[in-house]
Amino acid sequence: MNDEGLVYVSLAQLMALEFKARDLSFLARQPQGSILAGNHASRLRGRGLNFDELRRYQPGDDLRHLDWRASLRTGKPVVRTFTEERDRPALIVVDQRMSMFFGSQRSFKSAVAAELAALAAWMVFHAGDRVGGLVFNDQRIDSIAPLRSRKRVEALLSRVVQQNRALNAGNPDAEDEDQLDKALQRCLGVAGHDHLICIVSDFAGAGERTLQLMRQLSAHNDVIALQVYDPLALKLPNNGRLLVTQGELQVELAIEKRNVHQPLGDFLSGRLKDVATLLRRSQVPLMMISTAEDAHGQLRAELGKSAGGAR
Structure with missing residues (x-):
């Protein structure tokens, strides 16, 4: 899994996603069955x-x-x-913490998040709106002010690539477990009202404070959450050995053993469901994106833009 775009991304790769983003829109009328259909978000506010x-x-x-x-x-x-209104600002919030540096099949969560961020940025740019964002890892939060400029999209994606390339299995564990909340708090300080805020993360460490911040953000803005997950969290294989890495420590687990398989599977699937439930409580539209499939195809389906106009 050393190929570009599977573990790490490049700026050229993210810039090239502009073409794929042309058939996507956050603002299009959503068909029944779309993640943005329903009472709370049949469509986004759009420009005022x-x-x-x-x-x-x-x-x-x-x-x-x-x-x-x-x-x-x-x-x-x-x-x-x-x-x-001529345009409105959009903030793409991108998670590149160590919790994202994992993938069991096609891609790492960090790479999928980078691709989703690029697609969202290009969608906003082609809608004629201003593009900015926050890119965060376990140590820092980079902020890029919204501007309607291709150079600004490139600046945002450059920060994503920079943090993505800094991820390494040898990196120390996160010392600050509240980094997600700190990024959302920073976002709250930047976005006054009528922003489009797209949060791309695995939402590891999300809790009641996260829920509170999401509700505050969505009170005066359009907020969309893209939860990136690995299918291993939904279903562990029945046999084989699983290599778990934590910093420099590596442990190989024999997952065919019931006393290993059952608790590990319960923990992973339970954690994913807990976070998804928490996000739904915030009333923010939630899209769940797997690392096992192409990011563009999944986003297209979630937005209800697949062939025939419906899912």
Whole structure:
């Protein structure tokens, strides 16, 4: 598993995903069955409208825009006109902690997260909105202010690649278990309101504080969570040996043994379900992305944009 894009990503690889992002949209009307369909997020807010001016009514104007007070005052029908906001800021929050440096089949979680971040950034850019983000690992949080510029997309993806390439099995264990919450807190400080916030993470270490921060973020912004998981968390193989790495320590487990297989499987699947349940409690739309399949294909299906327009 040394191929580019399976363990590590390159800037050229992430920049090239611009083409694949062209058939994706966070703002399209979602068909029934899509992750963004339903009462709480049938579609994202999209851009808002700014009041422009009052003017005389003209045939064909939307009667809902009649300003009754101004009409009564002038004795003639007057309508309010609006202009659409030119763009809005988006923050792509990307997890590159050591918990992401794992993969049992096709790719590492860290590499899939990088690809998802790139696809999201290009989607936002092609929608005409400003792109920025936060990239965090166990030691630091890099912040890139939103701007509608191809160079800004490249700057964001460069930070993702930089942190992705710094991941190594020999890295020390995380000393700060609250780094996810710190990244969300930083995001809360950057995003006032009407931002699109896309959080790409395995959400390891998520707890009640995470839930609180997610709710705060989603109160005035559109928030989407992409939970990257490894299929090993859903189903352990029945036989063979599993190599578990923690820093410099490596332990080989004989997973065909019941006393190993059962508790390990229960722990992994239980942890994944706990985090997914927590995220759903936040009322934030949740997409679960596996490391075993192509990131673009999964995102396309989750957004309800697969062939025929429905899943």
